[in-house]
Amino acid sequence: MTGSRLSINRWTCRTTLVEEFLRSAVAGGVESVGLWREDVEKLGTQALRRRTDELGLRVSSLCRGGFLTASADADRTAALDDNRRAIDEAAALGAPTLVLVAGGVDRADKDIAGARERVAEGVAAIAPHAEQAGVTLSLEPLHPMFAADRAVVSTIDQALDIAEASGSPAAGVVVDTYHVWWDPYLPRAIERAASAGRLFAYQVCDWNLPLAAEPLFSRGYMGDGYIDFPAITRMVAATGYTGDVEVEIFNEDVWADPVHVAVRTIRTRYEELVAPHL
Amino acid sequence: MTGSRLSINRWTCRTTLVEEFLRSAVAGGVESVGLWREDVEKLGTQALRRRTDELGLRVSSLCRGGFLTASADADRTAALDDNRRAIDEAAALGAPTLVLVAGGVDRADKDIAGARERVAEGVAAIAPHAEQAGVTLSLEPLHPMFAADRAVVSTIDQALDIAEASGSPAAGVVVDTYHVWWDPYLPRAIERAASAGRLFAYQVCDWNLPLAAEPLFSRGYMGDGYIDFPAITRMVAATGYTGDVEVEIFNEDVWADPVHVAVRTIRTRYEELVAPHL
Numbered sequence: 408m409t410g411s412r413l414s415i416n417r418w419t420c421r422t423t424l425v426e427e428f429l430r431s432a433v434a435g436g437v438e439s440v441g442l443w444r445e446d447v448e449k450l451g452t453q454a455l456r457r458r459t460d461e462l463g464l465r466v467s468s469l470c471r472g473g474f475l476t477a478s479a480d481a482d483r484t485a486a487l488d489d490n491r492r493a494i495d496e497a498a499a500l501g502a503p504t505l506v507l508v509a510g511g512v513d514r515a516d517k518d519i520a521g522a523r524e525r526v527a528e529g530v531a532a533i534a535p536h537a538e539q540a541g542v543t544l545s546l547e548p549l550h551p552m553f554a555a556d557r558a559v560v561s562t563i564d565q566a567l568d569i570a571e572a573s574g575s576p577a578a579g580v581v582v583d584t585y586h587v588w589w590d591p592y593l594p595r596a597i598e599r600a601a602s603a604g605r606l607f608a609y610q611v612c613d614w615n616l617p618l619a620a621e622p623l624f625s626r627g628y629m630g631d632g633y634i635d636f637p638a639i640t641r642m643v644a645a646t647g648y649t650g651d652v653e654v655e656i657f658n659e660d661v662w663a664d665p666v667h668v669a670v671r672t673i674r675t676r677y678e679e680l681v682a683p684h685l
Numbered sequence: 686m687t688g689s690r691l692s693i694n695r696w697t698c699r700t701t702l703v704e705e706f707l708r709s710a711v712a713g714g715v716e717s718v719g720l721w722r723e724d725v726e727k728l729g730t731q732a733l734r735r736r737t738d739e740l741g742l743r744v745s746s747l748c749r750g751g752f753l754t755a756s757a758d759a760d761r762t763a764a765l766d767d768n769r770r771a772i773d774e775a776a777a778l779g780a781p782t783l784v785l786v787a788g789g790v791d792r793a794d795k796d797i798a799g800a801r802e803r804v805a806e807g808v809a810a811i812a813p814h815a816e817q818a819g820v821t822l823s824l825e826p827l828h829p830m831f832a833a834d835r836a837v838v839s840t841i842d843q844a845l846d847i848a849e850a851s852g853s854p855a856a857g858v859v860v861d862t863y864h865v866w867w868d869p870y871l872p873r874a875i876e877r878a879a880s881a882g883r884l885f886a887y888q889v890c891d892w893n894l895p896l897a898a899e900p901l902f903s904r905g906y907m908g909d910g911y912i913d914f915p916a917i918t919r920m921v922a923a924t925g926y927t928g929d930v931e932v933e934i935f936n937e938d939v940w941a942d943p944v945h946v947a948v949r950t951i952r953t954r955y956e957e958l959v960a961p962h963l
Contacts, residue, residue: 523869552828564869
């Protein structure tokens with residue numbers, strides 16, 4: 408399979424050792440993977456980069472930086488430092504972009520507006536480092552059901568406001584179908600992201616119901632839930648997006664699948680529901 | 686307590702018989718209630734209206750109409766007829782507004798855009814009946830986590846687009862904190878609703894975590910979760926909104942509370958977190 412834009416995110420197969428994950432991706436005809444810092448911590452960037460190079464895999468993204476909502480000075484400094492390290496890791500892995508998850512609301516003050524301002528300040532603070540490293544920052548709007556505890560950035564438009572306010576061309580967004588499929592202004596927002604040169608990544612997975620006890624794990628194989636992948640993929644493709652399409656699924660059932668089964672299912676669903684519309 | 690704008694929604698105490706609910710509200714110093722069609726079905730509008738009148742209670746709203754996403758002709762006709770009946774019931778109860786829940790996505794076609802168009806057509810179709818009846822239609826944006834199975838109307842702005850497209854002054858929105866607290870453009874959207882003369886109701890309850898197995902039941906007493914009630918209440922008050930503030934909680938623990946305890950807790954929290962900011 409030559410020229411496939413399918414990428415599988417490491418966390419889709421997180422119950423597998425990274426070496427087996429990478430080999431299974433290649434064996435399944437996949438040419439690109441999204442990596443996580445958990446593996447960087449265990450193996451280091453050099454060893455990980457050597458393996459992806461040897462296997463001929465692209466690295467579509469690194470997950471993840473962000474968590475920029477803390478208000479205490481020491482916490483903020485630590486978060487910014489950690490994000491700069493994550494940027495360096497992305498560069499070392501050859502990943503074009505670092506995914507940023509904003510962070511949640513402090514239940515003590517319940518000040519979501521303040522938390523959002525701190526995210527904007529944080530993105531602006533780390534963007535110059537990203538520019539120097541040649542890595543983009545993909546701010547990830549998370550589904551609003553995660554606004555309290557995980558990410559106060561909830562829509563593509565809001566992420567773009569923050570990216571634009573940073574004044575840096577390195578700041579942009581990742582469009583993840585699970586998080587944004589419901590957005591009434593989705594076509595316009597995707598077009599805006601691309602027009603601004605800030606559409607850095609496209610991730611897909613389905614919205615399954617009923618929600619899992621941990622709603623983050625309700626992400627499903629494309630086709631298992633409610634999302635119209637042809638429609639959203641056409642929106643992304645119409646903007647001229649030429650990057651990889653990363654399948655990122657967090658789901659206990661998928662994690663229980665043997666990795667070669669997961670890879671095969673993903674490729675089948677991708678070729679059926681996504682690829683024809685790219 | 687004279688001139689309180691606190692209203693308690695019937696479903697907050699749904700495990701109690703309606704007569705006890707109404708008496709407990711009055712005993713707790715509450716002057717207004719939001720009613721549901723389930724009680725209308727059991728008692729009829731006349732008997733229900735007689736009781737609220739005898740007890741000196743206002744009826745702040747009737748829940749609910751809507752469910753306008755069906756595409757089959759017979760289903761659409763039935764839905765429109767049912768909404769016209771609901772409008773008549775609201776008028777008979779003296780409720781100024783009927784709350785509309787849009788309805789979800791058909792999993793067979795996954796066409797959320799089409800479902801949204803049908804909601805807009807449906808609202809436009811029933812609005813003249815609402816005008817004649819002297820009742821407003823409060824289209825309720827539900828939290829995006831309900832977009833698949835319950836309501837394809839997900840934000841205040843989207844609801845206002847639909848209301849404005851109807852061409853009727855009877856179409857507007859209800860702002861429910863649980864559903865919209867996360868919206869990055871909330872201040873602007875609330876202001877837009879009021880400026881357009883379409884801000885018809887304000888409902889409050891908290892966003893509790895972890896989510897309940899049925900996420901609809903994660904609504905909590907104000908103060909138990911993550912929502913900044915002073916901030917959102919000030920946004921609503923700044924527009925000149927003078928209506929009731931309806932407390933609508935769906936929560937197994939609240940339903941287990943004796944009704945007088947629930948009413949007392951609601952009043953305490955309302956007076957602490959909401960009333961000072963009206």
